[in-house]
Amino acid sequence: MKIVLAYSGGLDTSVALKWLQDKYSAEVIAFCANIGQFEPLDTIGSKAKQIGASKVYIEDLREEYLREYVFKALKANVVYEGQYLLAAPLGRPLIAKRLVEIAQQEKANAVAHGATGKGNDQVRFYCSIAALNPDLQIIAPVIEWEMKSRDDEIEYARTHNIEIAVSAAKPYSIDTNIWGTSIECGVLDNIKLPPPNEVYQITTSPLLAPDEPHDVCIGFEQGIPVSLDGKVIPPIQLVSELNTLGSKHGVGRIDILENRVVGIKTRGIYESPAGAILHFAHKELENLVLDRDLLHYKAQVAQQYSELVYYGLWFSPLREALDVFVGYTQSRVNGYITLRLYKGNLIVLNRDSEYAMYDHSLSTYDVEDQFDHKAGHGFSYIWSMPLRVKSKTDLKWDISRVNQ
Numbered sequence: 022m023k024i025v026l027a028y029s030g031g032l033d034t035s036v037a038l039k040w041l042q043d044k045y046s047a048e049v050i051a052f053c054a055n056i057g058q059f060e061p062l063d064t065i066g067s068k069a070k071q072i073g074a075s076k077v078y079i080e081d082l083r084e085e086y087l088r089e090y091v092f093k094a095l096k097a098n099v100v101y102e103g104q105y106l107l108a109a110p111l112g113r114p115l116i117a118k119r120l121v122e123i124a125q126q127e128k129a130n131a132v133a134h135g136a137t138g139k140g141n142d143q144v145r146f147y148c149s150i151a152a153l154n155p156d157l158q159i160i161a162p163v164i165e166w167e168m169k170s171r172d173d174e175i176e177y178a179r180t181h182n183i184e185i186a187v188s189a190a191k192p193y194s195i196d197t198n199i200w201g202t203s204i205e206c207g208v209l210d211n212i213k214l215p216p217p218n219e220v221y222q223i224t225t226s227p228l229l230a231p232d233e234p235h236d237v238c239i240g241f242e243q244g245i246p247v248s249l250d251g252k253v254i255p256p257i258q259l260v261s262e263l264n265t266l267g268s269k270h271g272v273g274r275i276d277i278l279e280n281r282v283v284g285i286k287t288r289g290i291y292e293s294p295a296g297a298i299l300h301f302a303h304k305e306l307e308n309l310v311l312d313r314d315l316l317h318y319k320a321q322v323a324q325q326y327s328e329l330v331y332y333g334l335w336f337s338p339l340r341e342a343l344d345v346f347v348g349y350t351q352s353r354v355n356g357y358i359t360l361r362l363y364k365g366n367l368i369v370l371n372r373d374s375e376y377a378m379y380d381h382s383l384s385t386y387d388v389e390d391q392f393d394h395k396a397g398h399g400f401s402y403i404w405s406m407p408l409r410v411k412s413k414t415d416l417k418w419d420i421s422r423v424n425q
C-alpha cells in the first residue's frame with residue numbers, strides 16, 4: 022500500500038505520518054504545500070523523513086494560490102457570512118489538487134489528510150479529491166484513530182520518538198497562509214468572552230496602532246490588483262506588502278460565530294490585512310465602473326460563490342460557470358483606489374478609472390447640471406403607478422373581512 026499524506030508538519034500530521042505506516046503497513050509519501058504559512062519549511066522535509074516518509078514533496082504554490090484561487094474569489098467579492106475572507110477554504114482545493122496529482126504520478130492507492138471529523142476541512146478535502154479522482158481512496162487518520170485528545174497525540178509522539186514543535190503546546194488551533202490566519206478553540210470556545218489579545222498572530226490592536234495614518238494607492242487591471250503606489254509588482258509581493266501595512270495599522274481582524282457545513286456553529290478569529298484592504302478597494306472600484314443592475318446581481322453571485330467555497334465545492338460546475346460570469350464583469354474593473362489605513366479603519370481617499378460611470382455633470386448638486394429635472398416628475402409618476410393603483414383598490418377593501 023502506498024499513501025500520499027497532506028503534511029503540514031504540525032502535531033496531527035506528524036502523528037498521522039507514523040500511524041499510517043503502522044496501521045496500513047504502508048509506504049507514506051509526505052506532501053507539503055508552501056502557501057505562505059508561518060511555519061518554516063526548511064526543516065519539514067528532514068522531519069518527515071525522520072518519521073519515516075519514503076519521499077517528501079515540498080512545493081511553492083503561493084503564486085498559483087493567489088492567481089487561481091484567491092484572486093478569483095476577490096473578483097467575485099467572495100466573503101462568507103459577511104466577514105470571513107476564506108483563506109483556509111481557498112487553499113484546500115489547491116492542496117487537494119496537488120495531492121491527487123502526486124498520488125497519480127507515484128501510483129499510490131490512497132491519499133490522507135489530518136482534518137477532523139466535525140470540521141469543514143475534511144469535507145473540502147473529500148469533495149476536492151473525489152471531484153478530481155473519484156477512485157482514489159481517502160484516509161482521514163484523525164477521524165479513524167483511537168486517540169481522543171491532543172494530549173493523547175502528544176503521548177503517541179513521545180512514545181514513537183516524534184519531535185513535537187513548541188507550537189503544539191499552544192492552546193489554539195491556528196492555520197496560516199499568505200491570504201489570512203484562522204485561530205480557533207481554547208478560550209475562544211467561550212463566546213461570552215472577547216478574544217484575548219494574545220490570539221492575534223499578525224495584527225496590531227487598533228488601540229495600539231500608530232497615530233499617523235498610512236495612505237496607499239492600489240491599481241487594478243480587470244479586477245486583479247497589480248500595483249501599489251503606481252509601482253507594478255507581482256502578486257506575492259503585493260499581498261505581502263499589504264499584509265505588513267495592514268497589520269501595523271490594525272486592519273483585517275474578524276471575530277465571527279460561523280455556520281459550519283456539518284451544521285454546527287463555531288467561533289473563529291481571523292486576520293486578513295491584505296484581504297481586507299483588497300476587498301474594500303476592489304468593491305470601491307466596482308462601484309465606480311459597473312452599472313447598478315450588474316452590481317446588485319453580482320452581489321447575489323458572491324453569496325452563492327462564498328457558500329460553494331466554504332462548503333468544499335470548488336471543483337464544481339457551478340463555480341466554474343460563475344467564474345465565467347464574474348470574469349466577464351471584470352473587463353472594465355481597471356483603475357486606482359487610494360485608501361487611508363488608520364487604527365483598524367479603511368477610509369477611501371480617491372477613486373479613479375478610465376471607465377468611471379460617475380458623471381459629475383449629472384450627479385452634481387450645482388444648478389448648472391446636465392440632468393433634466395423636469396423629466397423627473399414624469400418618471401416618478403410612472404414609477405409610482407402600481408402603488409397608486411393599489412392604494413385606490415384599498416379604498417374598496419374591507420379589512421374586517423380578513424379576520425373572519
Ligand SMILES: Nc1ncnc2c1ncn2[C@@H]1O[C@H](COP(=O)(O)OP(=O)(O)OP(=O)(O)O)[C@@H](O)[C@H]1O
Nearest residue numbers: 027028029030031032033034053054134135136196
Ligand atoms: N500547507 C499544507 N500542505 C499540505 N497539507 C496541508 C497544509 N496545510 C494543511 N494541510 C492539510 O490540511 C489538514 C487540516 O489543516 P489544519 O490546519 O487543521 O492542520 P492540523 O490538523 O492542525 O495539522 P497539523 O497539526 O499537522 O498542523 C492538515 O492536517 C493537513 O493534512
Ligand SMILES: NC(=O)NCCC[C@H](N)C(=O)O
Nearest residue numbers: 109110141194195196203205
Ligand atoms: N484552525 C484551523 O485549522 N483553521 C482552518 C479552518 C478555519 C475555518 N473555521 C474554516 O472552516 O474555514
Ligand SMILES: N[C@@H](CC(=O)O)C(=O)O
Nearest residue numbers: 136137139140141142143
Ligand atoms: N481545520 C479544522 C477546522 C475545520 O475544518 O473547520 C479541522 O480540521 O477540524
